[in-house]
Amino acid sequence: MNDNRFMQSKDTKKPGILICPLDWGLGHAARCIPVIHQLTKAGARVVIGAGGAGLELLRAEFPGLEFILMPGYNISYSRRFPLGIILLLQVPRILFHIIMEHRSIGHLVRKHDIRIVISDNRYGLWTKHAYCVFITHQVNIIPPPFLNFTESLLARFVRFILKRYREVWIPDAVGIYNLSGRLSHGKDLPPNVKFTGPLSRFELTEPSDEPMQNYDILAVISGPEPQRSAFEETLLRLLPDTNCKCLIVRGIPGHTKIQIVNTGIHITGHLPAAVLGAILKNNPLVISRSGYSTIMDLAFTGNKAVLVATPGQTEQEYLARRMDDLNLFACWDGKDDSFSDALKKSRQYSGIVPGSIPSECSETCKELLKTTGIPL
Secondary structure (H helix, E strand, O other): OOOOEEEOOOOOOOOEEEEEEOOOOOHHHHHHHHHHHHHHHOOOEEEEEEOHHHHHHHHHHOOOOEEEEOOOOOOOOOOOOOHHHHHHHHHHHHHHHHHHHHHHHHHHHHHOOEEEEEEEOOOOOOOOOOEEEEEOOOOOOOOOHHHHHHHHHHHHHHHHHHOOOOEEEEOOOOOOOOOOHHHOOOOOOOOOEEEOOOOOOOOOOOOOOOOOOOOOEEEEOOOOOOHHHHHHHHHHHHHHHHOOOEEEEOOOOOOOOOEEEEOOEEEEOOOOHHHHHHHHOOOOEEEEEOOHHHHHHHHHHOOOEEEEOOOOOHHHHHHHHHHHHOOOOEEOOOOHHHHHHHHHHHHHOOOOOOOOOOOOHHHHHHHHHHHHOOOO
């Protein structure tokens, strides 16, 4: 594991908290933003370990923190073959990365004086040399239909991993009024599980006070290639026919200038949370992948939405169907001929009332700092 530092924090004398999101899209990095805000607000020294687009996203949000390059799992998709088969072929490489990061984490925490490790879905970041926390909304992994027989095996594997950590944070609520459904509910959970409520990057981010254009539709693109590009191509083909003023955020950190590409169609690579939050306050309809971090953001902002799952990604397919069945957000299959129907249905659905599922991120972070006694 390469641990070259990108940026040095001003205070490196205090023991640190290392936060490491998985590099599968931007969602894992985005939902770490409120945790980082809460910990730095409390006076903790936070070190961020990330790679790829997640690294660029967090560097833009927290330019004053210390960063460590953490190699990702580099999970790849295909336009030609089902995702389930692609992931099955990559299992040996994923397990190799988990083993390697587990072997490296002990050295990493000693070298950088880390007292707490918070891993967002990186399975190998537990060590006896630090107080280790695991963030996940997938305690129960849904396999592709042709691999249904592996569901119990996956559940045992996940619980084996979770028991290695001192705490497991599930970013959802307890009880029937929850966002993740069967992904985090319905089966026995390990005793070290805590429900934090939704984690949204907009929770502690003040919206920009700069004047923002009003958009009818905000399309947010995310996920690994080539599916990210395929989704972008579809939206660029369909949105001009809506006769709406649209903004497409391509999910490519580092490019923040908004450009006009067509009549009524604006595009940008990425927007900081403060700017994106200001645009969302004007109540555009959101079109996005049905990733869990997106749903948590929508639960905070209250925007109506059209959700389209990444083909073959069972978690997103389940969440999109669930949101549609609950009459919260419209589910779109990604096909051209069903797009207009999805738009009409989305405006009939209620969305999620902001605050109806409260966040307990602040309390959870305070308890963590109290339990570990880390100097602030």
